Amino acid sequence: MAEYAAILFSMILVNNFVLVKFLGICPFLGVSKRLDSAAGMGAAVTLVMVLATMVAWPTQQVLNAWGLEYLQTIAFIIVIATLVQLLEMVLKRFLPPLYDSLGVYLPLITTNCAVLGVAILSIDEGYSYLEALVAALGAGLGFLLAMVLFSGVRRRVEEAEPPQVFRGMPITLVAAAIVALSFMGFSGVVDHLFGV
Amino acid sequence: MAKRSSSPVAAPAMRKRDTFSAGLLVENPVLRQMLGLCPMLAVSTAVLNGVGMGIATTFVLTCSGIAVSLLRNVIPSSVRIPAFITIIASFVTLVMMAVEAYLPALDEALGIYLPLIVVNCIVLGRAEVFASKHSPGQAAIDGLGMGLGFTGALVVMSAIRELLGAGTLLGVQVLPDFVEPMLVMVTPAGGFAVLGFLIALSVWFEQRSARPAIGDASPADFKAESALEDASESPCASCPMGCQNTGKEA
Numbered sequence: 327m328a329e330y331a332a333i334l335f336s337m338i339l340v341n342n343f344v345l346v347k348f349l350g351i352c353p354f355l356g357v358s359k360r361l362d363s364a365a366g367m368g369a370a371v372t373l374v375m376v377l378a379t380m381v382a383w384p385t386q387q388v389l390n391a392w393g394l395e396y397l398q399t400i401a402f403i404i405v406i407a408t409l410v411q412l413l414e415m416v417l418k419r420f421l422p423p424l425y426d427s428l429g430v431y432l433p434l435i436t437t438n439c440a441v442l443g444v445a446i447l448s449i450d451e452g453y454s455y456l457e458a459l460v461a462a463l464g465a466g467l468g469f470l471l472a473m474v475l476f477s478g479v480r481r482r483v484e485e486a487e488p489p490q491v492f493r494g495m496p497i498t499l500v501a502a503a504i505v506a507l508s509f510m511g512f513s514g515v516v517d518h519l520f521g522v
Numbered sequence: 523m524a525k526r527s528s529s530p531v532a533a534p535a536m537r538k539r540d541t542f543s544a545g546l547l548v549e550n551p552v553l554r555q556m557l558g559l560c561p562m563l564a565v566s567t568a569v570l571n572g573v574g575m576g577i578a579t580t581f582v583l584t585c586s587g588i589a590v591s592l593l594r595n596v597i598p599s600s601v602r603i604p605a606f607i608t609i610i611a612s613f614v615t616l617v618m619m620a621v622e623a624y625l626p627a628l629d630e631a632l633g634i635y636l637p638l639i640v641v642n643c644i645v646l647g648r649a650e651v652f653a654s655k656h657s658p659g660q661a662a663i664d665g666l667g668m669g670l671g672f673t674g675a676l677v678v679m680s681a682i683r684e685l686l687g688a689g690t691l692l693g694v695q696v697l698p699d700f701v702e703p704m705l706v707m708v709t710p711a712g713g714f715a716v717l718g719f720l721i722a723l724s725v726w727f728e729q730r731s732a733r734p735a736i737g738d739a740s741p742a743d744f745k746a747e748s749a750l751e752d753a754s755e756s757p758c759a760s761c762p763m764g765c766q767n768t769g770k771e772a
Contacts, residue, residue, distance in 0.1 A: 345710060346710050347564065348559075348560050348561075348563040348564040348710065348713065349560055349564075349638075350560070351559040351560045351563060352559065352560070352643060355556075355559070396615060396618075396619060397615070398637070399611050399614055399615050399618065399637045399640055400608065400611040400612060400615060403607055403608075403611050403640050403641070404604070404607075404608065404611075407604050407607060436603075436607075437607070437641045437643070437646055438641065439560050439638045439641040439642075442637070442638060442640065442641050443634060443638060446634055446637055446638075447634055450633075450634065489722075491722045491723075491725045491726040491729065492718075492722045495556055495718075495721055496718040496719070496721045496722035496725070497718065498718075499714050499715070499717050499718030499721065500714070500715055500718040500719075502714040502718075503711045503712070503713075503714035503715035503718065504711070506709075506710045506711040506713075506714055507706075507709075507711040509710075510709060510710070510711065
């Protein structure tokens with residue numbers, strides 16, 4: 327149990343996908359202006375990450391069995407694109423309320439490097455199926471946490487008056503740097519907590 | 523909006539040299555269009571990694587540009603995005619196999635970011651915006667220009683981070699011993715900060731030269747803001763799909 331908790335919390339805090347591994351920067355900077363859209367995007371990414379890992383991990387086993395490991399990138403991206411398309415159709419048909427809140431973000435997620443990243447990462451780390459799913463959940467929650475926190479910071483930044491050349495993207499990146507700095511404080515915490 | 527209007531609309535009149543130099547400076551994918559920020563931030567801790575990543579991305583951009591352009595009349599528009607992604611993934615696989623075989627140290631350093639070239643916003647963006655509407659020759663030049671623009675920005679940024687963070691350049695000690703390296707520069711926080719300052723610097727240079735960019739006359743500071751504005755309207759500035767499929771606020 328402890329190792330699952332260690333994987334989960336290290337993915338959320340220590341190896342935060344956005345602030346430490348730099349995966350999913352585009353939505354992080356693009357959709358974090360308002361709290362509701364930040365939370366919606368975060369929830370959609372979490373859902374897709376877990377589903378993608380659920381499908382990608384067995385796919386890798388099939389590739390391994392046939393000695394086709396080098397097709398990993400192509401296979402994963404096709405699997406993820408198909409999955410997102412299916413998810414969109416299923417949500418639209420059976421869960422319209424959920425589709426209304428998450429649907430707009432789904433098409434953007436196919437080309438989100440965080441989703442492909444978590445699928446490849448759990449293979450590289452040699453995780454078991456369950457460990458891979460926990461890692462995907464942790465990565466998604468970490469992304470959600472970073473999005474929600476940053477949308478709060480962002481509101482203050484929008485009201486500030488930085489030097490003219492810093493307006494817009496540059497000051498947003500500097501603010502992100504400070505948020506990333508605060509996440510560095512977590513390194514080591516998880517190792518000590520769970521003694522892994 | 524400024525950034526998108528320039529290349530496709532002005533395309534027929536655009537000469538090859540302009541196509542090439544657009545990617546290098548005026549429409550630099552990283553500093554002007556805010557694309558491909560993930561690899562930019564992730565691998566810029568050492569110059570050598572930056573160069574390797576830049577060359578790999580340039581190769582993928584150029585080759586996928588040519589392939590997409592050759593197939594542009596064959597691929598039905600409804601399935602073009604999956605088709606583009608598959609083409610791009612094939613070239614990324616080629617690059618991965620080559621790097622793994624001949625440069626294992628670089629493979630180790632770039633790790634997961636090498637396969638992630640597939641989802642680099644720049645590559646899919648150029649396939650959709652440029653290569654699918656132009657001849658193979660033009661697409662190749664555009665890919666080369668954009669790739670070298672990306673490489674240039676990446677090298678400048680990784681040089682700054684390596685010099686300040688480790689006191690070295692290309693692994694060779696440059697700063698004298700008594701200068702304490704600023705470790706924060708090689709951490710993720712330093713990455714965000716350096717990129718912020720680089721973009722601010724590029725805005726400042728553009729303002730000083732006060733030269734209107736190709737295709738529009740808006741001043742630079744306005745452009746930087748409008749790029750951000752764009753990014754928030756269509757969540758991922760990168761994603762050619764998002765802008766069309768999501769009419770709703772996102």
